[in-house]
Amino acid sequence: MIIVMSPTATQKEIEHVIARVTGAGLKVHLSEGKIRTIIGLIGEKKMMAQLPLEALAGVEKTISVTAGYKLVSSEFKNEDTVIDIGGVLVGAQNLVIMAGPCAVESRAQLLESARIVKEAGAQFLRGGAYKPRTSPYSFQGLEEKGLEMLAEARAVTGLKVVTEVVDIQSVSVVSAYADVLQIGARNMQNFQLLKAVGKSGMPVLLKRGIAATINEWLHAAEYIMSEGNYNVMFCERGIRTFEDYTRNTLDLSAVAALKNISHLPVIVDPSHGTGLWKLVRPMAKAAIAGGADGLMIEVHPNPAEALSDGNQSLTPENFHMLMNEVGTVASAVGRRMA
Template sequence: MIIVMQPHASEAEINRVVEKITGLGLKVHLSEGRYRTIIGVIGDKKIINGLPVEVLPGVEKVVSVTESYKLVGREFKHEDSVIDVGGVPVGGDGLVVMAGPCAVESREQLLESAEAVKAGGAQFLRGGAYKPRTSPYSFQGLEEKGLEMLAEAREKTGLKIVTEVVDIQSVPVVCAYADVVQVGARNMQNFQLLKAVGKAGKPVLLKRGIAATINEWLNAAEYVMNEGNYSVIMCERGIRTFENFTRNTLDLSAVAAVKSVSHLPVIVDPSHGTGVWKLVRPMSRAAVAAGADGLMIEVHPNPAEALSDGKQSLTPENFAGLMREVAGIANLMGRRMA
């Protein structure tokens, strides 16, 4: 932390700041310029990040130098992490594809979707059994019945299952069925849920919050890792901006940005990221070209009948076409597809 004093801060003001800091067992580095004094703070991150020195008289500006996360950072682990999901690696030189309907609606719909995404080349089946919905009157999911259907689809196809958990109570039941537990965008800062999935130990897919900075997103991953669960997959899914042509603004620069500071794998969800099925294919290609470790794609056997997000779902035919295009880019990027 660097504290920039005001141009005419008095010696007493400077001393008070210094005393406050050293009183907490931290060290200071004083740099007295002609016009202003700058105070560097050295010591334990935990204490430093909580210091409210902005309110002390004579202080103009406080600048944070170090990030507040640790385990997610490249300083903690330099090489890329590869998350093992029951034998399927996420990260590294492979490219994973997670596909399926937004919500599990029925046994038929799910099995049909599973066959289609398997045929297209996906390794994971996605599908929500618990759905967070803006309105209490929208379809909220089939809950445990939906999980059972997912398990049956896994049985039939060999696909791994990724599905969302929306509260602490259902962490055990979701973990009992899922191969990867998803924390959704609305729950990215539901810290109790992050701790719970951290303790549960299953691989976690952590979606970026709807208006979360990259730094907040990394800190959310830190909550999971801080409980001893190092299997975290980051998922960019668009951020909220003023643009309304798309449902969200898919921030592909976040892929390279996260990878520049963290060792965790990053996948991209262009279905929620754009909300427009016609844009899913070009943005899937772009995501892989940007360096993503995988894709999460909404596929529905009949988008016009979908109970949620039909507008952004691909038909099996479109998905197959997408996979062919993505394979070319993956190959160029030196990535294997299953």
């Protein structure tokens, strides 16, 4: 951390700042310019984080030089993480495809969806049993009954199950049915929940918060990993910007950024990322060409009958086309469809 003193800071103020930080066990590196004095701090990041330095007299601002995370960083582990989920590898050469309806609506709808996505080549079935909805009057999910249907679909098709967990109470019940716990965008900074899924030891798909910086996202993963659970996947699903043609702005540069900063796998969800089914196929291809390790795609046997997000769901036909097209792009960047 660097402390930039104000041009009007007095010698006494500078000395007080130095006394304060050395008193906290940190070392100091002083640089006196013509206009300003700059004080570099050397020592434990954690200690620096707890000093309210900008409140000291004469301090203009402080600047962080290093990141606040550690376990997620490729400086800490310089080899890409591959997560083995019952034999399906995430982060290896083969892409992983997670597909299915937004919400579990009925046994018939889910089994039909599972059959379709399995046949098209997906390895994971997605489907929400607990649905966070903006309005209290919208469909909120089938809850444990939905989990049972997901487990049945897995038994029938062999697909792995990824589904959202929305509170601490349901971590154990969702863990009993699912292969991967999904943390939704609205819960990316629900730190109690992050700690709970960290303790569960289950593989976690961590969606990016709708207004989360990459830096905050990395810290959210650090919460999970600091509980000893290293099986974390990022999922880019679009951020909120001023643009309103798309539901969100899918930030594919975040994929390339994460690949530089971290060793963890990155999945892309172009369905939520765009909110428009016509944009899902081109963005799925773009995601893979840009380095993503897999995709999460909403597919519905009949989008026009869906209870949730039908506008962004692909028909089975469109999903088949997507799988073929993505497979071709995958080969062009040294990846493979399983």
